[in-house]
Amino acid sequence: MGNNGKRILTLSDLFGMAIGMVIGTGVMTMTGIAIGYTGRSVNIAYLLAAVLTIISSIPPLFILATARFTGGQYSQISVLAGKKAGGVYAYLNIALTLQSTLTLLSLGQYVLTLFTGWNAKWVSLIILTVLTLLNATYLKSSAIVQKIMVAILIIALGSYIVQGWPNLVPNYTSAPDFMSGGIVGLLKASIFVSSALGGATYIADYSDRMKNPVRDMPIVVVVTTLVVGILYFFVATVAGGVLPLSEIANKPLSVGAKSFMNSGMFTFFVVGGAIFALLTTINSGLGSKPYPMRISCQDGWLPKSWGAINEKFNSPHKLYVIIYLLNAIPLVLGIDISIVATSITLVFVSIRILMAYAAMRLPVVMPELWEKSKFHVSKPMLNGLCGLSLVVNLSSLYLTLSGKSAKEILMNLGMLGLTVVFMLLRYKKANITASYEAS
Template identity: 40%
Template structure:
């Protein structure tokens, strides 16, 4: 770690390609709908059945443990997002807490990890074709990706309005699943061999898997430059959205595991249970308003936040500064947004294995979280004045406890993920790690990196 974090090598003039120029228009409700939409995605529809196969009817408990894992890690994010406005989101956190060169390393890993944007559009197309077969799946995926690209191109507030509608409809669809399913749950749910068949190991393994379905709220940190009151609203949204969604997931999981025999729902998507408990018109509503809108909200939210860390990275010189140009009318990073749109189109058109691309950066993403969790203890040192004024200021012992717990939780998840990676993915991650490190050192030493102070008091 570097002793001195944010170093300005040369005076930075005011220019349009800066996170300072983004509109601060997102209120707590906007951030909440973005977070909920980001959390509820394809994970619940695919992973609930897998988790049932691991831990049986105790899958509802596994969802709550998964939320606990997510919240423990989120505590470190709450401390910093509640103390300063992070205009570059998680990128700024990386630069501030770990160091300048780490910010360059973070940028490369971040871009690779988000090549999986197309996965949401392709999954949306799969559900659409289940209802309307015979259409071109690539055309559907391209269409939905284009719609949300345009929505975000015309301003984050406009995209947030779309998100509100999608999230409300999605909530209604998922509520229908719970309301119709609860009365059909068979007696003796919490007894018998189908409850926690794998013991505690199986329960915690399922919970680790389900962190993929319960995480996602942390992405709202990347809206630090556009939030009206980030130090108040972002910590609130991080916790409340995660807890609310996890509770709802637990209810859905109870229905999924309690209506039909475990042998018929294990490793199956939620649509199997939905077809059993819902009248067909409501089943269609569940597929459209639930599954398809869940993917749509995740895609919309992702296109909203994905550019912000890279925008700050381009301002700082890790990438060409022209890439970070801000549209004068809509105050959106239109060039970067277009780049991510194209990156999403390429796998759709070429038929790349998006699942492989997503898994490629999975382990490194968790390692990044581990670094950030460890570095949280440096918060009082890097922003002493703001830390003293923060309502989240804790004692040194509490700060270290939170940091250690979050670090151990991240390390535990890395430990559980590694055995699931094949040799190719492991080697690929090692190569990516080396290349990202070499890039960070080379670019920083080139003199082109001029780190702007991208945090401030809210």
């Protein structure tokens, strides 16, 4: 229902997109901060974070295994949680576009570390242009490029592990450097780095272009989170064990890497690790965002004409242009959107809450498909597991917001409030379509 494009993305394509969504610069920057919480046990924190991430992903997994939702998470929330919830998500999804602008700026700065004298703004704009054109015209080619970049990214992180492992300090697990913050410090570190493992559930936004989403998406979400969590365990072991804690706490991975990598390998690590982590994250975001936005246009939350499909390339070309402009204008004009782009913690948790409620509605809204779902459980079990996911997400929200300033908290609340206002203004003009099918 509502499919106007070719279903071309395979299981391996989805793994490439999902890994690119999960592995970002978070591991490069967050690991050092997590070391400050828990010391050398930061590796255990990553394993625990992988478990917490999967628990928080339980509601989306139930939905993914039940039906193909043409508009990804927008359709899931609209159909299952209701019209108002769908409208709020439609506008939250636009707000999340600003994150790509910040990622592009970071990418430009990393490029300048290798090519001094270049203009970071224009480097970022060129990269944005190339990736937008690639996704808007040849999505399958974009998926292939993504898999190549992910392979290089994993090789870069692998080289960090292999070269750093022989340099680990003796008595790695001894006090006081191991579990330096006690159980509380370990839990804080786990919740903090869990954001570096999230993101795989957003492959739902590619649902309209997948060959077999009901089978493939749950596999990709769980396997990607576990595999990346194990990879991060080894990365974090090296990060926490090659230098004294005083030299690596609250520092990026590059600080430790310099102590055991020669200049050539260090350059490869910066390019293949940091730069490719940013590239894969940007590429995945640009590729997936237009599809839920297209269905929200069809439903009336956004102008219907924006969701038109290009017959030659089978893609929503107008939405690609709009997303491009939303990212390009702040870059070209030098508009500071850092506070807005980074103050979206409440936005992410709000989406998780909407997804949990949507999953609880599966037996009511689509009882026949839910009965056939491979993940079918009793209603009390469904509600209990979704409730557990909510506890994990709300705990993460509390910890994250407790470290933010009053201004950032108000920005979070303000952004969420604006989406509610826009939803109410368009509510009477919007009509939810049943944009889902069995497979």
